[in-house]
Amino acid sequence: MQIPNDEEILALHSRHAPTTAALDLVYAHCQAVCTIAEQLMSRPTPAVAGIDADLVRAGCLLHDVGVYLLYDEAGVLDHASYIRHGVLGHALLAEEGIPERICRFASHHTGVGISRQDVLDQDLPLPEADYMAETVEETIVMYADKFHTKSSPARFITPQDFTADVRRFGADKVTAFEAMRARFGDPDLSALELR
Numbered sequence: 001m002q003i004p005n006d007e008e009i010l011a012l013h014s015r016h017a018p019t020t021a022a023l024d025l026v027y028a029h030c031q032a033v034c035t036i037a038e039q040l041m042s043r044p045t046p047a048v049a050g051i052d053a054d055l056v057r058a059g060c061l062l063h064d065v066g067v068y069l070l071y072d073e074a075g076v077l078d079h080a081s082y083i084r085h086g087v088l089g090h091a092l093l094a095e096e097g098i099p100e101r102i103c104r105f106a107s108h109h110t111g112v113g114i115s116r117q118d119v120l121d122q123d124l125p126l127p128e129a130d131y132m133a134e135t136v137e138e139t140i141v142m143y144a145d146k147f148h149t150k151s152s153p154a155r156f157i158t159p160q161d162f163t164a165d166v167r168r169f170g171a172d173k174v175t176a177f178e179a180m181r182a183r184f185g186d187p188d189l190s191a192l193e194l195r
Contacts, residue, residue, distance in 0.1 A: 001099045001101060001102075002099065003054050003055060003058045003099075003102065004058055004062075004098065004102075006057075006061070009058065009061045009062060010027065012062070012065065012096060013026065013027045013030075013065065013068075016065060016068045016069075016092065017068050018068055018071040018075060019071070019075045021075065022067075022068060022071055022075065022077075025150050025152070025154070026064050026065070026067050026068065026150065027061075028154060029064060029148055029149070029150045029154060030060055030061045030062070030063065030064055031061070032148040032154070032156075032192070033060045033063065033141070033144045033145050033147075033148055034056075034057055034060035034061055034144075035192060036144040036147050036148065036187045036192065037056050037057075037060050037140050037141060037143075037144035038053075038056075038057070039187050039188065039191070039192070040140060040143070040144060040184045040185065040187055041053055041056065041140065043184075043185060045184075045185070047136070047183045047184050048136070048140070048184070050136075051136050051137060051140065052137055055101070055102070055137050056137050056140055056141060058102055058105075059102060059105030059109075059137060059138070059141040060105075060141050060144065060145075062089070062093060062098070062102060062105060062106065063086075063089070063105045063106055063109045063141055063145065064085065064089065064106070064150070065089045065092055065093060065106060066084070066085035066086055066087070066088035066089025066090070066091075066092060066106055067082075067085045067089070067150070068092075069085070069088045069089075069092065070082060070084070070085055070088070081125065083110065083114075083124055083125065083126065084125055084126065085106075085110075086106050086107040086108070086109060086110045086131060087106075087107050087126055087127065087131075088106075089103075089106030089107065090103045090104065090106040090107035092106075093106055104134075104138060105137075105138060105141050107131055108131050108132060108133050108134070108138050108142065109133070109138070109141055109142045109145050110131060110142075111166065111169065111173065112142065112146075112166060112173050112176040112177050112180070113130075113131060113132035113133055113142065113176060114126070114130075114131040114132070115130050115131075115132060116128055116129055116130045139180065139183075140184060142180070143180040143184055144187070146162045146177070147159075147162070147187055147189060156189045156192060158189065159177075159181055159186050162177065163177060163178070
């Protein structure tokens with residue numbers, strides 16, 4: 001499998017970003033998620049033994065490209081359709097010829113995973129399918145993504161704050177997040193904020 005390098009990934013972002021502000025917001029977030037994932041992978045734990053760090057890096061840097069497709073001509077983000085950014089990103093990456101294994105980072109990183117039952121129960125505007133992380137690489141990208149926002153200004157999110165936020169989607173989502181915390185540990189956000 002050919003994994004795109006950082007220059008190719010930035011070029012892809014640049015081609016699809018509707019504005020410089022959108023590029024700055026989304027790409028900076030992807031870089032922050034990558035930094036968090038790299039910190040988690042640097043720990044000598046069984047959870048990351050044998051992990052494909054190059055694949056994780058590409059997944060982190062590409063997971064949110066679908067956000068670009070939610071901007072209108074005036075450069076305003078359609079927040080109401082945000083849940084679709086993952087499947088839109090998957091399709092965009094596939095059209096770019098990116099391998100399926102990398103495309104999945106876009107469609108399988110939202111929240112702590114969206115199940116087929118979630119799609120049905122919540123009447124989500126998504127194709128009826130499971131959007132759950134299946135590999136360790138997908139899981140660590142999903143997990144790292146929980147600790148940084150694309151808000152303005154962007155900020156890091158503590159595990160406690162994410163737990164409080166995800167609780168509104170049900171106890172099962174809290175349980176899923178706590179399982180990732182137990183598996184990978186909490187990132188040292190204070191070290192990242194100093195950068």
